[in-house]
Amino acid sequence: MLKLFFQYLIFPGFLFSACVGLIAGWIDRKVSARIQWRVGPPWYQNFVDIVKLLGKETIVPEGAKLTFLFSPFLGLLSLILVATILGLNMYSAPAGFSGDIIVILYLLTVPALAVIMGASSSRNPLASIGASREMKLVLGYELPFILAVIAVIIRSEGAIKIGSVLGHQINAGSNLASWSGALAFLVAIICMQAKLGLVPFDMSEAEQEIMGGAFIEYSGLPLAIFKLTKAILLYTMPLFLISLFWGEGLSILALTGKYIAILVIIILIKNTNPRLRIDQALRFFWGPVTILAVIAVVLALFGI
Amino acid sequence: MDLKLKALTKSIWVFHAATSPCNNCDIEILDLLTPRHDVERLGIVLVGSVRQADALLVTGVPNYKTKERLKKLYAQAPKPCLVAAIGGCACGRIIFQESYNSPCAVDEIIPVDVYIPGCPPKPEAMIAGIAKLIKKVRGEK
Numbered sequence A: 001m002l003k004l005f006f007q008y009l010i011f012p013g014f015l016f017s018a019c020v021g022l023i024a025g026w027i028d029r030k031v032s033a034r035i036q037w038r039v040g041p042p043w044y045q046n047f048v049d050i051v052k053l054l055g056k057e058t059i060v061p062e063g064a065k066l067t068f069l070f071s072p073f074l075g076l077l078s079l080i081l082v083a084t085i086l087g088l089n090m091y092s093a094p095a096g097f098s099g100d101i102i103v104i105l106y107l108l109t110v111p112a113l114a115v116i117m118g119a120s121s122s123r124n125p126l127a128s129i130g131a132s133r134e135m136k137l138v139l140g141y142e143l144p145f146i147l148a149v150i151a152v153i154i155r156s157e158g159a160i161k162i163g164s165v166l167g168h169q170i171n172a173g174s175n176l177a178s179w180s181g182a183l184a185f186l187v188a189i190i191c192m193q194a195k196l197g198l199v200p201f202d203m204s205e206a207e208q209e210i211m212g213g214a215f216i217e218y219s220g221l222p223l224a225i226f227k228l229t230k231a232i233l234l235y236t237m238p239l240f241l242i243s244l245f246w247g248e249g250l251s252i253l254a255l256t257g258k259y260i261a262i263l264v265i266i267i268l269i270k271n272t273n274p275r276l277r278i279d280q281a282l283r284f285f286w287g288p289v290t291i292l293a294v295i296a297v298v299l300a301l302f303g304i
Numbered sequence B: 001m002d003l004k005l006k007a008l009t010k011s012i013w014v015f016h017a018a019t020s021p022c023n024n025c026d027i028e029i030l031d032l033l034t035p036r037h038d039v040e041r042l043g044i045v046l047v048g049s050v051r052q053a054d055a056l057l058v059t060g061v062p063n064y065k066t067k068e069r070l071k072k073l074y075a076q077a078p079k080p081c082l083v084a085a086i087g088g089c090a091c092g093r094i095i096f097q098e099s100y101n102s103p104c105a106v107d108e109i110i111p112v113d114v115y116i117p118g119c120p121p122k123p124e125a126m127i128a129g130i131a132k133l134i135k136k137v138r139g140e141k
């Protein structure tokens, strides 16, 4: 029991993933700054931001429901669970249960649901625009993302378990090295960008048009929780993709290298694209991306 | 020193409150936020919502309409919230003192922590002002 708490709260759960996520967030800010020919913030900037937010007053808008304060925690808690399950599988011997990929897929949608719930209970018109955009975006990216995961499951002989997917890749080489795996990886990277809410898919918190959108009414502690959720997501999503597609050779050094490689891809996409409109994003996800994902599934069925 | 205040001085999220300026000061503020001056290295970021603001950058002379808005904005910001009056107008109303639609100065509506004079002040002057503000919050000389 104590061990479970330790795993959930410290390693590889909350504390560890939050620290890695905040540092990754700093790398993102720093690299963006260098791309724009600036110096950028110091490495502890994101930690300071969180501490500062914890020290500020928390304002609850008039007429807001209980869910306003409760939804950030919902997102954070479910995400920590994902980080723990993934971390236990990656850092020690496979410790999953049958069907844990499905559980992870479900839990990974909860942060987006938390944003939608929190935004729509804050009684702000701009927040509700943000919530509706987030909802459409979730509808858009979930389909191709699940298809990409299905391609992986087919490749590892129908095992719906992180441990077996990893085991299969250790025996037969990374999924990334095959055509279907590479296509599915491409699809998953695009969906990850949307799940992380980064440019070009940040329309739910578009600062320039709807002033932070879904987060417009949040201040103090709940905002800090949302920032932490984002940070942990930045750690969890690449880790999930590594475990699905690039699971060969998981020593600490290799894992760090792979994580940084994916982080660089995310940052490059973020810095070289303008924001899409929500209808463009939907068309993009349901059109080309879904078609790519279907092709990946078909190729996986033929074992290519 | 208080951890809360220390963290506040290292990560100031600013909100831009324009109370009918001539727009020159606003443009200088935007200039301040460009890559050239790079205030993100000091942890300063522009936020879109006043709920997330740690500092209000007030420009212009309040008139009868914006006076109420400014009061509301300050009430909506989570405390501790700093206020910087940017430009001659916000500091002391300069030539608009006797104007028919200028009821009061900014510091008669909300407490101002730092005055940055100039018409408009240069971005460098604003950075100097913010450095002074940080010192003041930390209680240093």
Ligand code: SF4
Pocket: B021, B022, B023, B024, B025, B059, B060, B061, B086, B087, B088, B089, B090, B118, B119, B120, B121
């Ligand atoms: S201080 Fe000068 S530049 Fe600034 S708003 Fe007033 S008149 Fe315009």
